[in-house]
Amino acid sequence: AQTVTQSQPEMSVQEAETVTLSCTYDTSESNYYLFWYKQPPSRQMILVIRQEAYKQQNATENRFSVNFQKAAKSFSLKISDSQLGDTAMYFCALITGANSKLTFGKGITLSVRP
Amino acid sequence: SQTIHQWPATLVQPVGSPLSLECTVEGTSNPNLYWYRQAAGRGLQLLFYSVGIGQISSEVPQNLSASRPQDRQFILSSKKLLLSDSGFYLCAWTADRVLADTQYFGPGTRLTVL
Known part of the structure; x- marks a missing residue:
């Protein structure tokens, strides 16, 4: 069975600052x-x-980047230059080739303060 | 480009009434299709998935059923709704039948059972 754990229920960040959301998986x-x-x-x-497990290079998409630590089974999301529109719930998720079923973590609520 | 539609967007139904939620995908063929439910403030729970017409796999035994009458149409049904069926229902698709791949979600249906 596969699991995804997001242990932080809530986080808050000031606009324009950087925040990191944590996720571990198994x-x-x-x-x-x-x-x-x-x-x-x-x-x-x-x-x-999104990050493919076979790729060593961390994925980036504009202000969003990940820190993928395969041995530690850790997958954190870094949001740079936080914007008010980033306020949302963020879910970490895992899918394997064995069953193609997406497993979600419980999510983290991110609030960006003006 | 591919788009996914869900309707209705919002639904309020009495206990014991039937249910039919519809999901359709445009711009792709032979997608994998998924139904998820999200309770308030919680993560997503996979309910059903389908890899082809008439092929349905159930993840959680419950009061709901799913059908796939056409390649790009996925329907979630119930004969008699329960209070516990209330939630936010999301449909998703993925383009690749063989390998695990990115799932793209529809706008969702908010169901309230009274």
């Missing part, structure tokens, strides 16, 4: 993908960034 598979999804108040789930 799987016995060697072929898997990791994701961060954002869920704003509209509740639509929006893909923020």
Whole structure:
């Protein structure tokens, strides 16, 4: 079975500052993908960034980047230059090639203060 | 480009009434399709997934059922709603049938059972 753990329920950051959201996971598979999804108040789930496990290079998407530590099974999201529109719930998720089922963490509520 | 639609956006139903939620995907063929439920302030729970027409896998035994009458149409149903069926229902698709890949979500349906 695969698991995803997000131990921080809430975080707050000042606008324009940098924040890091933590995530750990567990799987016995060697072929898997990791994701961060954002869920704003509209509740639509929006893909923020994705990381293939076989790639050593950390994924980046504009102000969003990840720190993928495969041996430690850690997958954190760094948001640089935080903006008010980044206020949302963020979910870490894992999918493996074995069953193609997406497993979500419980999410973290991020608030960006003006 | 691919788009995913869900309707209705909001639904209020009495206990014991039937349910039908619809999800359709445009711009792709042979997608994997998924139904998730999210309780208030919680993570996502996978309910059903389908890799093709008429092929449904159930993840959680419950009061709901799913059907896939057409390649890009996925329907979530219930004969008699329970209070516990209230929640936010999300449909998702992925383009790759063989490998685990990114899931893209629809806008969701907010269901309230009274």
